[in-house]
Amino acid sequence: MTQRICVIRNDALGDAVLSCPLIANIKALWPDATLTVIAQPSIGPLLRYHSAIDTVLDAPNVRGLSGFIAAYRLFKHHAFSHIFFAHLDPSYVWAAWLARCPHRVGMGHTLILTSLLTQKTTLKHPLFLSHEAQIQCQLLRSFTSKIDYTLKHFDLPQSRDSLAEAYTLPINRPWCVIHPGFGDKNRGWPPEQYAALIPLLNQSHQVILTGTPTESNLTTAIAQQANPLAINVCGKTNLIDLAALIHHADLVIGPDTGPVHLAALFGRKVVCISPIKYIRGFRWGPFNTHHRLIKDTGHCPYRCVPYRAPCQQPHCIEPLTHQRVASAVASLLETPSTTPIPTPNDTIHNWLRIEGVVCVDIESNDQWAAGMALYTWAHPHMRHCWITTRQVAVARQAAAHGVPCLYRPTYRMDQWIQRMSQLHTLVWHAKPSIWHQAIVHGTALNTDHKPVLAPLSLPKTLSEWTHNLTNQ
Numbered sequence: 001m002t003q004r005i006c007v008i009r010n011d012a013l014g015d016a017v018l019s020c021p022l023i024a025n026i027k028a029l030w031p032d033a034t035l036t037v038i039a040q041p042s043i044g045p046l047l048r049y050h051s052a053i054d055t056v057l058d059a060p061n062v063r064g065l066s067g068f069i070a071a072y073r074l075f076k077h078h079a080f081s082h083i084f085f086a087h088l089d090p091s092y093v094w095a096a097w098l099a100r101c102p103h104r105v106g107m108g109h110t111l112i113l114t115s116l117l118t119q120k121t122t123l124k125h126p127l128f129l130s131h132e133a134q135i136q137c138q139l140l141r142s143f144t145s146k147i148d149y150t151l152k153h154f155d156l157p158q159s160r161d162s163l164a165e166a167y168t169l170p171i172n173r174p175w176c177v178i179h180p181g182f183g184d185k186n187r188g189w190p191p192e193q194y195a196a197l198i199p200l201l202n203q204s205h206q207v208i209l210t211g212t213p214t215e216s217n218l219t220t221a222i223a224q225q226a227n228p229l230a231i232n233v234c235g236k237t238n239l240i241d242l243a244a245l246i247h248h249a250d251l252v253i254g255p256d257t258g259p260v261h262l263a264a265l266f267g268r269k270v271v272c273i274s275p276i277k278y279i280r281g282f283r284w285g286p287f288n289t290h291h292r293l294i295k296d297t298g299h300c301p302y303r304c305v306p307y308r309a310p311c312q313q314p315h316c317i318e319p320l321t322h323q324r325v326a327s328a329v330a331s332l333l334e335t336p337s338t339t340p341i342p343t344p345n346d347t348i349h350n351w352l353r354i355e356g357v358v359c360v361d362i363e364s365n366d367q368w369a370a371g372m373a374l375y376t377w378a379h380p381h382m383r384h385c386w387i388t389t390r391q392v393a394v395a396r397q398a399a400a401h402g403v404p405c406l407y408r409p410t411y412r413m414d415q416w417i418q419r420m421s422q423l424h425t426l427v428w429h430a431k432p433s434i435w436h437q438a439i440v441h442g443t444a445l446n447t448d449h450k451p452v453l454a455p456l457s458l459p460k461t462l463s464e465w466t467h468n469l470t471n472q
Contacts (some may be wrong), residue, residue, distance in 0.1 A: 003033035006080040010059035011087050013239075013258030014183075016043050018287075019086040020050065020265055022136040024151035026084065027052035029144055036078065038092075046239045049154050062091035075099035084139050088113060105139050126452045126469055128280050128426055129348060131287045149288050153265055158244035166241070167233050169206060174250035176205035178230070179259040180222060181215035185307040188255055189273045189320060191218060195225030196322040197253075201329065202229045205251060209234055210242055210259065251329065256284045264289040269332050271325060275316040277304035277424045278448070282351040290335050290342070292328035294320055295354050298383055303421040305447055349381070349462055356382040357423050359406065360456070361430035362389050367456075368397060374429055374458050375403065381462050386423065388430075410435065417442035425451040427469065 007023055009016045016039055027035055036055040037047055044056045060070040072095040075083070083096050085106035090113060096104050097116040106113070108120030119142040123135065130138075137147045164171045178198075182188035198207050207226070209219040211234035219234035237245065243262055246252055252263035253271045256279055263270045264286040272285050277297045285293050297304075300315035342350070358378045362371035371387065379385045387398045388406045398405035406423070408415045413435075420428075420443045428451045430436050436453055444450035452469060459465040 003030050003082065004036070004078060004080045005030060005033045005082045005084070006036045006038060006075075006078070007084045007086055008059075008089060008092050009037060009039050009086045010062075010089060010092070011040070012183075013043050013046075014256075014261045015087065016040075016047065017258055017261040017265055018132045019136050020153050021133045021147070021149050021151070022084065022086060022139060023050065024052045024153060025137060025140055025144075025147055028148065028151060029140065033081075036080070038074075042239070046154075046243055049156055049240070049243075051152050051155050062089065062095075067091065068095055071095035072098055075101055085117075086136055086139065093117070105142065107135075107139070126426075128283060129466060129470060130283065131285075131344065131347075132283050133287050134344065135283075154243065154247070156240065156244045156247055158241060158248075160248040163241065163244055163248060167208075167231070167236065167245075169208065169231060173206045174204065175245070175248065176201050176207050176251040176253065177210055177246055177249040177259075177263070178207060178222075179210045179246075179252070179254035179257070180218055181211045181257065182255040183257055185310065186255065186279065187275050187306070187311070187317065188218075189275065190317065191221040192225060193320070193322045193325075194222045197325055198222070198226040198229050200322070200326045201251075204333070206231065208245060208249070210237060210245060211235065251333065253325070253329070256281070260286065264291065269335070271328055271332060273320060273325065275320060276306060276311075277316065277355070278306055280449070281355060282348055285351070287347075288341055290332060290339065292332050293351065293354055294325055294328055296320060297355060297424070301422055303418070303447060304424065345463060345466070348466060352382055352426075352462075354383060355424075357384045357386070357425050358382050359386045359388045359420075359423070359425050359428045359430075359451075361428060361436070362387055362391075362394050363431065364391055365393055365397065368394065370456060370458075372401075372403075374456060377458060378465075381465075384423070388428070413439060413442065417446055420451060421446040424449065427452045427454050429454050429456050431456060 009019050034054050037053050038057045038059050041058040047056045061067045062071050068091050071092055075096050076099045080101050082103040083101050088106045093113050093116050104117045105119040106117045108114040108122045114120050121138045121141055201207050207230040209230050209232040211219045213235040216235045219232050223230050223232040246263050247266045252268050254260045256272055256274045267289050270286040270291040273294045274281050281293045296319035297316050360371050360375045375385055386404045386406050390410045395405050395407035416439045432453050440451050
């Protein structure tokens with residue numbers, strides 16, 4: 001009997017693109033199965049060109065009782081043998097449970113929804129050590145340990161010649177696609193910086209500005225300042241043509257959104273401009289392609305939770321000059337085509353140097369030598385390293401050695417949580433206690449990112465350090 005498999009991905013374009021490796025590996029595991037993807041109507045036309053997908057269904061609006069009933073009827077009608085919840089939408093999970101679908105697979109991170117799943121995947125290591133595409137593929141862990149990130153994805157119909165004719169693009173020059181639009185609550189690179197970058201790009205590439213109709217003001221501002229060097233096709237392309245332009249481009253520049261994820265999926269060279277601390281570059285940046293991540297939050301003293309408190313401070317934007325991006329582009333273009341794609345470990349190590357923040361907790365002067373040995377080891381590998389302490393004597397010793405130190409009394413837990421949130425701490429090496437756990441959980445509530453509590457042991461290599469975090 002032919003298996004009927006469904007993947008739920010009823011959210012944004014970027015999320016759907018990041019689930020494509022999962023979709024391709026499902027088809028590789030069950031090549032004779034009928035694979036259906038439930039997606040937003042705006043994304044469905046693109047997914048229909050995915051070589052692993054047999055059917056794309058428009059996601060019913062599951063708000064309210066009528067939407068829930070529509071999802072239930074859909075599951076009963078198609079009688080899926082497996083449903084993979086790439087997006088763990090509660091209404092779909094309940095509907096699949098009520099429809100008695102035999103295999104309901106999802107991330108087991110919510111108590112009630114987890115009880116409705118038949119196969120639950122729980123990440124056993126910190127989220128910042130995995131890319132979102134890798135996290136999605138963890139849904140297959142109950143069925144296979146072999147994941148192939150090189151599988152083919154899209155068969156798009158447009159040739160480079162047909163795109164050149166449709167949008168009046170030069171056929172004899174390489175294309176650089178700039179997609180400057182950014183997601184809700186994110187922050188984007190200023191138009192004047194893009195405009196200043198374009199003349200430098202134009203020396204070797206034809207620059208093409210893309211975007212949705214709602215982003216036309218942004219691309220128009222860039223095009224007017226860079227006129228006549230950039231060709232602005234914002235609002236003129238459908239999603240299929242946009243994907244094809246990216247597929248045939250030599251270079252793609254933009255923030256961490258759907259088009260940049262598409263570029264990485266197609267194996268294009270990518271420069272991802274990701275200003276804010278909240279979006280962690282390794283999890284949400286380019287994956288499995290040659291790329292450069294542009295981010296510099298080292299001088300930002302603020303807590304970064306943009307959907308709660310939108311920020312207009314300049315600290316994460318000002319360091320990202322057009323000269324800096326141009327330098328990254330130049331080094332990326334110099335990468336020979338025969339150079340192997342960076343491994344996930346290589347990418348993690350590079351990312352840690354861009355935005356890794358590690359704290360080492362020293363409780364007394366007796367621990368100074370061991371704590372400083374760990375600090376000295378970590379410092380070259382990270383963006384920032386700090387000593388933390390609740391002892392005045394340790395703080396004075398840190399000041400005497402010129403070492404950044406976070407000192408607060410034990411009882412000022414509010415200040416500890418505030419400062420750890422501002423630092424955006426990834427890992428806190430400490431002798432763990434209930435007090436440390438309270439600070440870590442308070443920081444998670446404050447920023448949505450939970451620092452990892454790690455022992456004070458000294459690793460020999462960065463790979464050993466990440467391995468130890470993975471296997472805690």
